[in-house]
Each structure stands twice: as structure tokens, then as C-alpha cells.
Amino acid sequence: MADDAAVTTAPASPATSTGPAAGATRQGRPAAGRPGGGRRAADSKLRKRLEIAFFVAPALAMLALFVVWPVITAVQMSAFRWNGRGPLVDFVGLANYVSVLTDDVFVGSLVNNLVIVVLSIAIQLPLGLAIALLLNRKMWGQGALRTIIFVPYVLAEVVAGVVWFQLLQPYYGVLDTILQSVGLEPPAQGWLGDPDLALWTVMAILTWKYLGLAVILFLAGLQGVPEELYEAAQLDGASWWQVQRRITVPLLGPTIRTWGFLSMIGSLQLFDMVWILTKGGPANATSTMAIFLVNEGTRSNNFGIAGAASVVLFLIALVMAVLYQRLILRRDAKGVA
Amino acid sequence: MTRTQRGATAIALGATVAMLATACAGQGTADQDTADTEGTSTEDAGGDVTLEWWHNSNTGEGKEYYDQVAADFAEANPGVTVQVEAMQHEDMVTKLQAAMQAGTDVPDVFMSRGGGELQNDVDAGLLRDLTDDAADTIDTISAFTGQYTIDDQVYALPFSMGIVGFWYNKDLFAEAGIDDVSPDPTFEEFSGYVDQLQAAGIDPISVGAGDKWPAAHYWYYGVVRECEFETVETAIETGDYSDECFLKAGEDVQAILDKEPFNPGFLATAAQSGPTSASGLLASEKVGMELAGHWEPGVVGGLREDEQVPEWMGWFAFPTFDGQAGDPADQMGGGDAWAVSQDAPDAAVDFAAYLLSDEVQQGFAELDMGLPTNPAATGSLSNETLAQLIPVRDGGGETQLYLDTRLGQSVGGAMNDEIALLFAGESGPQDVVDAIEDAAASQG
Numbered sequence: 001m002a003d004d005a006a007v008t009t010a011p012a013s014p015a016t017s018t019g020p021a022a023g024a025t026r027q028g029r030p031a032a033g034r035p036g037g038g039r040r041a042a043d044s045k046l047r048k049r050l051e052i053a054f055f056v057a058p059a060l061a062m063l064a065l066f067v068v069w070p071v072i073t074a075v076q077m078s079a080f081r082w083n084g085r086g087p088l089v090d091f092v093g094l095a096n097y098v099s100v101l102t103d104d105v106f107v108g109s110l111v112n113n114l115v116i117v118v119l120s121i122a123i124q125l126p127l128g129l130a131i132a133l134l135l136n137r138k139m140w141g142q143g144a145l146r147t148i149i150f151v152p153y154v155l156a157e158v159v160a161g162v163v164w165f166q167l168l169q170p171y172y173g174v175l176d177t178i179l180q181s182v183g184l185e186p187p188a189q190g191w192l193g194d195p196d197l198a199l200w201t202v203m204a205i206l207t208w209k210y211l212g213l214a215v216i217l218f219l220a221g222l223q224g225v226p227e228e229l230y231e232a233a234q235l236d237g238a239s240w241w242q243v244q245r246r247i248t249v250p251l252l253g254p255t256i257r258t259w260g261f262l263s264m265i266g267s268l269q270l271f272d273m274v275w276i277l278t279k280g281g282p283a284n285a286t287s288t289m290a291i292f293l294v295n296e297g298t299r300s301n302n303f304g305i306a307g308a309a310s311v312v313l314f315l316i317a318l319v320m321a322v323l324y325q326r327l328i329l330r331r332d333a334k335g336v337a
Numbered sequence: 338m339t340r341t342q343r344g345a346t347a348i349a350l351g352a353t354v355a356m357l358a359t360a361c362a363g364q365g366t367a368d369q370d371t372a373d374t375e376g377t378s379t380e381d382a383g384g385d386v387t388l389e390w391w392h393n394s395n396t397g398e399g400k401e402y403y404d405q406v407a408a409d410f411a412e413a414n415p416g417v418t419v420q421v422e423a424m425q426h427e428d429m430v431t432k433l434q435a436a437m438q439a440g441t442d443v444p445d446v447f448m449s450r451g452g453g454e455l456q457n458d459v460d461a462g463l464l465r466d467l468t469d470d471a472a473d474t475i476d477t478i479s480a481f482t483g484q485y486t487i488d489d490q491v492y493a494l495p496f497s498m499g500i501v502g503f504w505y506n507k508d509l510f511a512e513a514g515i516d517d518v519s520p521d522p523t524f525e526e527f528s529g530y531v532d533q534l535q536a537a538g539i540d541p542i543s544v545g546a547g548d549k550w551p552a553a554h555y556w557y558y559g560v561v562r563e564c565e566f567e568t569v570e571t572a573i574e575t576g577d578y579s580d581e582c583f584l585k586a587g588e589d590v591q592a593i594l595d596k597e598p599f600n601p602g603f604l605a606t607a608a609q610s611g612p613t614s615a616s617g618l619l620a621s622e623k624v625g626m627e628l629a630g631h632w633e634p635g636v637v638g639g640l641r642e643d644e645q646v647p648e649w650m651g652w653f654a655f656p657t658f659d660g661q662a663g664d665p666a667d668q669m670g671g672g673d674a675w676a677v678s679q680d681a682p683d684a685a686v687d688f689a690a691y692l693l694s695d696e697v698q699q700g701f702a703e704l705d706m707g708l709p710t711n712p713a714a715t716g717s718l719s720n721e722t723l724a725q726l727i728p729v730r731d732g733g734g735e736t737q738l739y740l741d742t743r744l745g746q747s748v749g750g751a752m753n754d755e756i757a758l759l760f761a762g763e764s765g766p767q768d769v770v771d772a773i774e775d776a777a778a779s780q781g
Contacts, residue, residue: 083457083745083746083747084434084437084438084457085437085438085440085457085458085460085461085463086440086460086461086462099779105754166613169602169613170601170602170605171600171601171602172613172623173613188601188602189601189602189603189604189605190601190602190604190605192602192605193547193602193603193604193605193606194604195604195761195763198605278547278605279547279548281547281549281604281605281757281761282546282547282604282605282757282761283604283757283758283761283763284754284758295750296750299746299750300746300747300749300750300751301457301745301746301747301750302747302750
């Protein structure tokens with residue numbers, strides 16, 4: 001398949017390329033850079049393309065098999081009612097999409113996802129920034145503190161989930177035991193069992209888990225702030241706060257915006273942590289779109305509904321990603337140009 | 338996945354179950370993955386046959402026993418080889434599902450849990466009709482084949498059939514001053530137990546509502562009590578659940594919920610995994626009782642330090658309600674059956690029948706691997722706690738299959754979700770009925 005692509009594009013390349021010089025710079029090979037070597041340049045270009053095709057083909061094949069094909073299958077599945085047995089025959093058009101979008105559980109899951117997107121950024125941005133600024137100062141135990149902050153992020157999500165699940169056990173768990181021993185009354189249904197508390201509990205754990213990523217990215221960004229600016233500010237008599245507000249944070253902008261993008265996409269696709277902690281319960285209080293589609297697909301055998309839900313999830317993530325690129329990340333691209 | 342561990346944990350008592358019920362279970366599967374991709378039965382020119390058999394007794398004595406059974410059958414039938422694939426339960430379910438979806442590489446003999454799943458497999462033409470080929474065996478176990486019969490044809494041979502009821506801690510009941518525990522209490526008597534346990538400062542009941550199905554069992558039993566058996570059958574057939582008894586089932590559950598008898602945090606409690614699960618709370622003597630199936634002694638034993646089934650374990654039936662339409666002898670439960678794939682050779686049917694023979698079933702019972710269906714084997718159970726279910730199961734009533742299995746994953750899943758909401762106080766008895774009707778209607 002990849003070879004075909006190389007063969008079909010090769011003849012067109014001499015016509016489309018702007019000249020030997022362009023080819024030379026792109027290829028970076030002295031031999032191909034000789035002016036007037038049209039035939040040989042074309043040969044070399046063909047070889048180059050075959051080479052690329054050869055090395056890229058395995059990766060493309062994997063991508064096609066494990067990404068493109070499943071995506072196409074999901075779209076196809078979403079137009080059928082299918083319980084997983086036998087061929088796809090019961091065509092229902094867009095009915096699955098209608099039932100997904102009118103399903104209270106799905107809409108509730110979407111709202112939960114959006115709440116998590118907003119809260120993740122609203123909580124982790126100021127907190128992460130504050131910790132990064134703090135850890136950027138020369139101080140005792142700096143390395144150790146950085147490590148401690150980053151450890152939760154390194155832990156496998158499932159492992160962290162199981163640990164928290166045990167800590168938060170109602171009545172017998174560590175947290176409740178501590179609360180009781182100081183005379184406080186833990187919630188009767190537990191932190192994960194009370195529909196009003198569960199999402200906030202999950203949010204707190206997600207913050208614990210992902211704060212480290214924000215901090216490490218911000219710290220990396222801080223390394224990129226030129227030292228001279230600080231010196232200049234000091235000479236001008238700027239206070240520490242003024243330096244942070246006027247210099248550090250604005251120059252950290254691109255890092256913050258990129259982190260925001262990662263955080264948003266992660267929140268939209270949230271699954272593992274919730275699955276371990278609550279399976280989306282109690283009473284769907286912590287269900288996310290990914291939880292919904294797993295429940296519908298592999299647990300209830302409504303593969304058509306699950307297919308439709310996955311397409312909807314994909315579109316929502318795509319739209320939000322494009323909007324984010326357009327509205328927020330564009331500033332960074334402009335700044336470069 | 339609602340039945341994730343019900344079948345698995347019924348398989349063996351004691352230490353083997355500890356392995357199944359905990360994370361160690363995955364280890365057992367690594368060495369079985371090598372052979373199963375080779376496809377199904379092969380019949381070479383000489384008439385030799387290789388049968389592929391999938392089961393979930395993948396640890397300890399159960400595994401050894403089944404290996405022996407396979408070897409015995411091969412010996413008695415020259416030219417037949419049985420290739421055994423013993424898998425951890427969830428692995429088996431996943432692989433079976435994949436095989437069924439592909440429609441190829443379906444093992445010759447494998448476990449089926451009946452209900453909607455069996456119906457789907459039959460509709461897809463994947464299962465062999467055993468009605469005539471295994472007629473003698475079906476005759477022997479006819480009391481249990483109903484759940485595996487579609488349009489008067491039997492598609493699987495049930496080898497274990499258990500019932501759900503309350504497993505209770507005799508010591509804690511005595512501590513609460515409950516000296517007289519009825520084997521089949523009325524709701525008033527049952528309420529009395531709850532009140533007395535609460536008065537003694539003991540959480541009366543643990544329920545793994547986080548996994549949904551343990552909570553849903555209360556509603557299923559409400560249906561078994563309030564509805565005549567035939568009413569349920571008709572409703573499932575027509576998708577019309579307007580009979581008042583379905584509403585009353587929800588009201589019964591509501592009445593139990595109103596007594597607030599459940600362990601703190603029950604909405605997030607798991608069914609069987611670990612010490613803080615519903616079974617774990619019973620095992621660690623923190624609650625008075627738990628509604629569970631015949632697998633419970635094994636699970637509880639596995640969750641105890643000494644890995645023994647505790648002496649204090651007793652059993653009584655789900656309470657009966659005033660004016661209920663259901664026969665008090667009816668119970669709710671389920672089992673496992675051997676199904677044979679459509680393309681399997683005749684020897685596979687013989688093998689499935691052999692698995693139900695007096696001899697194999699007696700060995701099965703002696704190891705407490707489940708509650709045997711062959712009447713010749715029901716007396717062979719070693720474990721007395723388990724043995725006390727036999728007279729109740731065989732007491733003349735009907736055994737209604739777990740309704741989620743019965744209705745299939747699609748409708749069953751929607752039903753369980755709604756019952757979990759009922760437990761969370763976010764739904765009512767009518768909502769459960771509506772959810773089932775809606776899901777059934779969208780099945781078309």
C-alpha cells in the first residue's frame with residue numbers, strides 16, 4: 001500500500017518541485033545538489049521517496065490497522081443496531097445518534113467531562129504555577145520537593161486509583177479512620193459513595209495526580225525565561241511580585257497554553273481513574289463519555305450505541321481542539337512568525 | 338460483565354477461590370494462551386478427532402479434576418483427544434465473546450450461562466441443538482434445562498444450578514439476641530432481624546451496590562415473590578411489564594431500603610473483591626448477612642485469613658411478602674451449562690453428556706465445585722453449608738434465572754443501572770419498570 005503511494009507520487013515530483021536547488025536543500029545531499037542534473041535528481045528523489053516509504057510503511061500499516069480501521073469500523077457500527085453477534089444487517093441510520101444525544105446518562109457524562117475540563121484548569125493552573133514559582137527559587141530540599149510533586153504523575157493511573165480507593169473506603173479506610181479519631185464525622189456513604197461528593201472526590205484525586213505534570217512543564221518553561229530580564233527588572237527596582245506578574249507569567253504563556261491543551265484533551269478522554277474509583281457511579285455521578293461508551297459497548301452489548309457515542313466523543317474533542325488551536329494557541333504561532 | 342465472578346467463584350471452595358477472587362487470578366492464564374488460536378476441532382483422515390473444551394476451573398483441585406475427566410473420556414473413546422483450555426473466568430468470557438462475534442474458532446464444548454446470551458448465540462446459528470443427540474442426559478436433568486431451552490429445543494446442558502439467598506453470621510445473630518432464625522422468613526420476621534441487629538450496633542446487611550448486580554438481586558427476588566412465574570415469562574416474551582407485580586417488586590425493595598439496613602458506603606461497595614467488598618465485610622464479621630448465591634461460602638472462605646469456610650455461616654431464603662402472587666417455593670438463581678458449537682463433531686456431544694454423567698457429577702460435587710444438577714450427585718456435596726441449598730432448590734418451586742442474564746446484556750444492563758439508582762434514592766419503583774420497557778422496546 002505504501003509502495004503504491006511512493007510509485008504514484010514519484011513521477012509527479014519533478015513537475016511540482018521548484019528546481020534542483022529546492023531538492024538539494026531538502027535532501028541535504030551534495031551529489032543531488034548539482035545544477036542541471038535533472039534526470040539524476042529525479043532518480044535520486046524517487047529513491048529517496050522509496051526509502052522514506054520503506055521506513056514509514058510499518059508505522060503506517062500499524063496506524064491503519066489499529067487507529068484508522070477501528071475509527072472507520074466505529075463509524076460504520078454507529079449506523080447499525082448490533083449486539084455483537086453475526087453480521088451488521090439492522091441499519092438504523094442516525095437513530096443511534098439520536099438515542100445517545102437524548103440519553104440522560106450520556107448528557108450527564110458530557111456535563112461531567114466539561115466540569116472536569118474547567119475545574120482541572122481552574123484548580124491546577126494557579127496551584128501549579130504557584131508551586132512552580134516556589135520551586136524555581138533556590139532553596140533547601142528543592143530537588144526532593146520537585147520529585148515528590150512529580151511522583152503521582154509517574155505512578156500508573158490504575159495503581160494510584162487502587163491506592164486511593166482503599167484510602168477512601170468508608171468507615172474502615174485510612175481517611176475516615178483519621179477523621180473519626182479527631183472527632184469528625186465522615187460522610188455516611190463514604191467519599192466515593194455519595195452522589196453529591198463523588199465527583200469532587202474524583203476531582204481532588206485527579207488534581208493530586210496531574211498537578212505534577214503542570215509543575216514540571218511550568219518549571220521547564222521557567223528555564224526559558226532569559227536571566228537578563230530578571231536582572232534588568234532588579235535594576236529597575238521591581239518587587240518579586242512585579243517580576244512574576246510582568247515577566248515570568250507572560251513569558252510562560254506558550255507553556256501554559258500548551259499545558260491547557262493537554263489538560264483539556266486528557267479531561268475529555270478521562271476513563272481509567274474513574275473506572276477504578278467508581279465505575280462511573282454512584283448513580284452516574286462520576287460517569288464520563290468514555291465510561292458511557294464502555295458500559296454500552298462491552299458491558300451491555302449495544303455496539304451501535306457505543307459506536308455512535310465514540311463518534312460523538314471524537315467530534316466534541318475535535319471541535320474543542322480546533323477551537324483551542326484557533327483561539328488560544330494561534331497567538332503563540334503568530335508570536336513566532 | 339455483570340456475572341463476572343458469580344460463576345467463577347462457585348467453582349471451588351477455600352484456597353482456590355482466594356486465587357480467583359483476588360488479583361492473583363491473572364497468573365493462571367499465561368500458559369493457556371498458546372494453543373487456543375489454532376482453531377476448533379480437527380478431524381484428520383484416520384477419523385481421529387480433537388475436541389476443544391473451554392472451562393473456568395483454572396486452579397487447584399478443580400483444574401486437576403477436569404484434566405482427569407478429559408483424559409478419562411479420551412481413553413474410553415479411542416481416536417478422540419480433548420484439548421482442555423482452563424481459563425480465569427473473565428478471560429474466558431471475553432474470549433468466548435470474541436469467538437462468538439467472529440463466528441469462527443468457537444470451541445467445541447464451552448460454558449454458557451443461558452438467558453439472553455444463549456438466545457443471541459442461537460439466533461446467530463452458533464450452537465448445536467442437543468435435544469435429540471443428548472436426549473438421555475436431558476431426561477436426567479430435565480428439572481434444570483428450562484433456562485436453556487429455546488422454542489422447545491435444548492441448546493445447553495446445565496451442570497450446576499445454584500440459588501440466591503441470605504448468608505448470615507450465626508454468631509452475630511445470636512449476639513443480637515436473634516435465637517430463632519427461620520429458613521424461610523416472612524418480611525416481618527426479616528425486618529425483626531434487621532431491627533435487632535441495628536439495636537445491637539451491628540450493620541445488618543452488606544450489599545455490593547457499586548457493582549450493581551448484587552443490588553439488582555433484591556429487585557429480581559421482589560419479582561420472584563410478587564409475580565407468578567408465568568407472568569414473568571409472558572412479560573419477557575411481550576416486553577410488556579405493566580403487570581402491577583413488577584411495581585410491587587420495586588416497592589418491596591424500597592421497603593427494605595427504608596429500614597437503612599446496609600453497610601456504610603454500600604453505593605460504592607464492590608461485590609466480592611477484597612476485604613472491604615460486601616463479601617469481605619461478611620467474612621470479617623462486620624455485618625450480619627449478605628444476599629448472595631451458592632458461590633458465597635467459597636468467596637467468604639477465600640477472604641478469611643485461614644482460608645476456611647467459617648463455622649458460623651448459615652443460610653435462609655429471601656423473605657416472603659404478604660399477599661405475594663409468586664409461589665413461596667420459587668427461588669432466584671442461575672447456573673452454568675455446557676454448550677456445543679454448531680460445527681462440532683458428534684464426539685463433542687458425547688463429551689458434554691459425559692460431563693453430566695453420574696460419575697463426573699459426583700466427583701464435581703465431592704469437590705464442592707458447584708451444585709450438581711444430576712440427582713445422583715446431589716448427595717455427594719462435601720460442604721454442609723452448601724448442601725443445605727439442595728433441598729430448597731429442589732423443593733418443587735421454579736428457579737428464575739438472574740433477570741439480567743435472562744434479559745440479555747442490553748436490557749439487563751439498563752435494568753441494573755436503574756435499580757442501582759433506586760438504591761441511591763434517585764429513582765423509584767415505577768422508573769425501574771419504565772427503564773426495562775424502554776430498553777426492551779429499543780431492542781425491536
